[in-house]
Amino acid sequence: MKLLSLLCLSLFLTINCPAYSQTDTSFLSRAAGMLEKQPATEKVYLQLDKPSYAFDDTIWYKAYTVIGQHHQLSGLGSVLHTELIDAHDSVIIRQTLPLLSGVTWGNFALSRKLKPGNYRIRAYTNWMRNAGPEYFFNVRVQVGGLQFSLAQAKQAIALNPDVQFFPEGGQLVDGVRSRVAIKVVNSNGLGEDIKGTIEDNQGNIVADFATQHLGMGIFALIPQSGKTYKAKISRSGESDFTVDLPKALEEGYTLALNNSGPDSIYIKVAVNEKVFNEQKNNIFYIMAQSSGKVYYASQGKLEGLVYTAKVDKGRFPSGIAQFTLFSQSREPLAERIAYIQNNDTLKLRIAATSATYGTRQPVKIELNAKENTNIPATGSFSVAVINESRVGIDEGSESTILNNLLLTSDLQGYIEKPNYYFINPNDQTRADLDILMLTQGYRRFDWRKVLNNTNQTIAYQPERSLELSGALKTPSGKPVPDGKITLVATRENVIRDTVTDINGNFKFTGLYLSDTAKLVLRARKAHNGSNVAIYVKQQDYPAILKEKTADAMPGLSPQTVAAMQKDYEDYQKQKRIDSLKNGINLKEVTIKSRPISKPDAYNDYGAVSEYDVDMKRLGKEFFNIEEALTLSIPGLAGFDHHYKFEGRPIKVIIDGLERNIDDVNFFLPKEVESIRMIAATGSTSPELILTTKRYAGTDTASTVL
Numbered sequence: 001m002k003l004l005s006l007l008c009l010s011l012f013l014t015i016n017c018p019a020y021s022q023t024d025t026s027f028l029s030r031a032a033g034m035l036e037k038q039p040a041t042e043k044v045y046l047q048l049d050k051p052s053y054a055f056d057d058t059i060w061y062k063a064y065t066v067i068g069q070h071h072q073l074s075g076l077g078s079v080l081h082t083e084l085i086d087a088h089d090s091v092i093i094r095q096t097l098p099l100l101s102g103v104t105w106g107n108f109a110l111s112r113k114l115k116p117g118n119y120r121i122r123a124y125t126n127w128m129r130n131a132g133p134e135y136f137f138n139v140r141v142q143v144g145g146l147q148f149s150l151a152q153a154k155q156a157i158a159l160n161p162d163v164q165f166f167p168e169g170g171q172l173v174d175g176v177r178s179r180v181a182i183k184v185v186n187s188n189g190l191g192e193d194i195k196g197t198i199e200d201n202q203g204n205i206v207a208d209f210a211t212q213h214l215g216m217g218i219f220a221l222i223p224q225s226g227k228t229y230k231a232k233i234s235r236s237g238e239s240d241f242t243v244d245l246p247k248a249l250e251e252g253y254t255l256a257l258n259n260s261g262p263d264s265i266y267i268k269v270a271v272n273e274k275v276f277n278e279q280k281n282n283i284f285y286i287m288a289q290s291s292g293k294v295y296y297a298s299q300g301k302l303e304g305l306v307y308t309a310k311v312d313k314g315r316f317p318s319g320i321a322q323f324t325l326f327s328q329s330r331e332p333l334a335e336r337i338a339y340i341q342n343n344d345t346l347k348l349r350i351a352a353t354s355a356t357y358g359t360r361q362p363v364k365i366e367l368n369a370k371e372n373t374n375i376p377a378t379g380s381f382s383v384a385v386i387n388e389s390r391v392g393i394d395e396g397s398e399s400t401i402l403n404n405l406l407l408t409s410d411l412q413g414y415i416e417k418p419n420y421y422f423i424n425p426n427d428q429t430r431a432d433l434d435i436l437m438l439t440q441g442y443r444r445f446d447w448r449k450v451l452n453n454t455n456q457t458i459a460y461q462p463e464r465s466l467e468l469s470g471a472l473k474t475p476s477g478k479p480v481p482d483g484k485i486t487l488v489a490t491r492e493n494v495i496r497d498t499v500t501d502i503n504g505n506f507k508f509t510g511l512y513l514s515d516t517a518k519l520v521l522r523a524r525k526a527h528n529g530s531n532v533a534i535y536v537k538q539q540d541y542p543a544i545l546k547e548k549t550a551d552a553m554p555g556l557s558p559q560t561v562a563a564m565q566k567d568y569e570d571y572q573k574q575k576r577i578d579s580l581k582n583g584i585n586l587k588e589v590t591i592k593s594r595p596i597s598k599p600d601a602y603n604d605y606g607a608v609s610e611y612d613v614d615m616k617r618l619g620k621e622f623f624n625i626e627e628a629l630t631l632s633i634p635g636l637a638g639f640d641h642h643y644k645f646e647g648r649p650i651k652v653i654i655d656g657l658e659r660n661i662d663d664v665n666f667f668l669p670k671e672v673e674s675i676r677m678i679a680a681t682g683s684t685s686p687e688l689i690l691t692t693k694r695y696a697g698t699d700t701a702s703t704v705l
Helices: 026-038 150-158 272-277 402-405 427-439 447-451 560-581 624-632 662-665
Strands: 003-007 042-048 060-069 081-084 091-098 103-109 117-124 137-143 162-165 177-186 193-199 205-210 214-223 228-232 241-244 253-258 266-271 284-288 293-301 306-314 319-326 332-340 347-352 364-372 382-387 466-473 484-489 494-499 506-513 520-524 531-534 606-612 653-656 657-659 671-682 687-691
Touching: 003 162, 026 284, 026 293, 026 447, 042 137, 042 382, 042 402, 060 081, 060 117, 081 103, 091 103, 091 332, 091 671, 150 494, 162 427, 162 494, 177 427, 205 214, 214 427, 241 506, 253 332, 266 272, 266 284, 266 332, 284 306, 293 306, 332 427, 332 447, 364 382, 494 506, 624 671, 653 662, 657 662
Parallel strands: 653 687
Antiparallel strands: 003 382, 042 060, 060 103, 081 091, 081 117, 117 137, 162 177, 177 214, 193 205, 193 228, 228 241, 253 266, 266 306, 284 293, 284 319, 319 332, 347 364, 466 506, 466 531, 484 494, 484 520, 606 671, 653 657, 671 687
16 A cells, blocks of 8 residues: 555745835836735645546545635635536536535545546636636546557547647747747647757748657747748658747847746846837836735846846745736736745655554554644645555646646646656756746736736625525416425434515525435415425536547556556456455345235234325325324334334335435425335334335426435
8 A cells, every 4th residue: 555645735834025126116016016906816626535446436535725825725615516527528426515614525426337438526616716617626537447549549649739839928029039838739638749840931940849848848049030930840650740930029028037046037038129229228027926926026127138137036935926027108018937946835754653564454654744944734634545556646647735736726728747847856847847837828817907907807706605596486487475495404404494585586595514415395385375386596507618638548658558457457357356255145036025914913923003194184284294204103203313113113115115214304295195104013113104106106296406
């Protein structure tokens, strides 16, 4: 067994205050203040117990909801929505969970009817919907073994991939040397490595390039006035093809960062001769923010073709920093994001009390958590332990609380192998991470909207509790004002009453229920008339974004996939062997039924008595089934999970199947055909037999949720 991951919410321990240069102007202070007035950002992370599952498995998870620059547990809302989504972008299971101080737990039970392949789990709060579904939590899981088709993969690779070019800072400018990042994605939605040359419109080769990591790479280019450029791309064993580069501007500013140093970031602002001659000595501004807070701001003057500055990385917390260049007229000119990796996370030490353990022996794990100042830390933790020989593990593809909250949750699109950049940070991983910053979409904050005081539209408010709303109408569709509505959740012992408004609408708020709660709604008119219909309002769920990644484990080689497939088959085989060893094979048996004895008849168990509930009185004199039972059957008492007849526990038979006593109250009086109690003296348990009209062959509308 191996400890898969350990997570803690108190990630950020050293947060520096924003610092401004001595030449600050009121613009810098005003812009920083307006940014901090933007709505707080919530994020969700789900810790799963493993990355792949069999059909009869249960996906267990613990959810953390955090907010703000320090990623503290959020108390903004009290409801979390989670969804299991299949490869066709359809929701298979949807859950609504109550949050307690930003934390909750849940699970998805996987049916054997599911098709094998990739599924994904999405989680969000109502407040997060203001930012859009692009920023919801998303993680991919494999269900039912690997179904990777090598023939399909080869066919996909044969198609020309999608090739995009990203000039650093956002644009190419004539005469200014710029770095250009490249991102190549094949039709499987995964990065593909290529190489090629850059040619101008006269056929001259001006640069060579090759991708270096997951289809991403970088090269330098000095665009010349009047020329256009294209990339000639070569693929092993495939035909060459060309892609046009973005057209260079005749005049403009470029913004470049050098993030390779351990302690500092170097900023370079450059212009061409035309801009310098027209705007000499003009003022410009540079501002850098992270998680909605400004940590660096400075003012510069255009006194040459190139301006440089050095920024201490210690000013920033770990995570994505957004550097923006503003003109003298306060217009954003160029933008660049960089990832800051500082030594400001928790120090975790995990130790087992023994090197080896016997079968079913308890395993104890000791956790020591300290801040980077060596002070003991407190937090909310979760641990998952799995057998690596039974579940395929690709550590580079793992979604962890670190890479999710600090990286993938702020970027748009699919991030391949997000944990690669964090497992063993070195010069190469830092360089690859910097190219990711150049190629991946980022728009958490739009400076134009911030400066124009165009605040993000708040269409969705935090949910303080679970709610259920709807309307009460007559069979002809007219609203029923002042109608009486009762909500029953038997397992949670919740009974709530309300009345409808003048339009027949009702709402239950402040509900605290489990993720599998069953609700029953009962309704009457103001004068106890029962000829009404209940309409429950369906919640407005956010759209499901289409997945662009094919149904294959992302980033795995065919050899790894084949090995994982064999491991999965061996696992299933071993499960069958274990089942045979631990189970008992029964011989064929024949089950025969016998008629129930009449009242007062005698058999081996003694006298038998029957009691029938008068169904004409049910729904009229008796408001619900519980009331009908206790008033119609002498000797029957108690209902709170302990229904007894003459002091003996009873069996509950509903439509021929033994059920829990809680299930009796799930039915409305109008849905029940008959209720009978059969009790015999002796050892036989009394039986409460409920038959529904549907089971008896007379269907009726149901209002069980």
